[in-house]
Amino acid sequence: MMKEKNNDRLTLEQFKDKNYGKRGTVKREQLEKGYPNFKVGALIHEARLEKGLTQEELAGKIGTTKSYISKIENNIKEVRLSTLQKIVEIGLGGQLQLSIKL
DSSP: OOOOSTTTTTOHHHHHHHHSSTTTTTTHHHHHHHHHHHHHHHHHHHHHHHTTTOHHHHHHHHHHOOHHHHHTTTTTSOOOOHHHHHHIIIISSSOOOOOOOO
16 A cells, blocks of 8 residues: 655545545446556556656657646556556656566
8 A cells, every 4th residue: 555645645545535435335346347447547647746747747758748648647548568668667767567466
């Protein structure tokens, strides 16, 4: 679970509780069903904020638009793996790690 860094920031669980209701509610369960995609957008958003970048700045680093970054962060558009790698490594200076659990 993510730690709260300052008073105006919510953890992912707090964000979901506030915007989608507690676990067990219809809206929250619909979110949880689509959670893998939502999680990617939320992780990019959180990492971008930690790096102190605007959507426009991140977009500029990887040669795309602010609109595209916004759509990924808000789960409107799914991101290709190659694009995700570019966002993480070039845009955010990080390292993408994936795992498969069986």
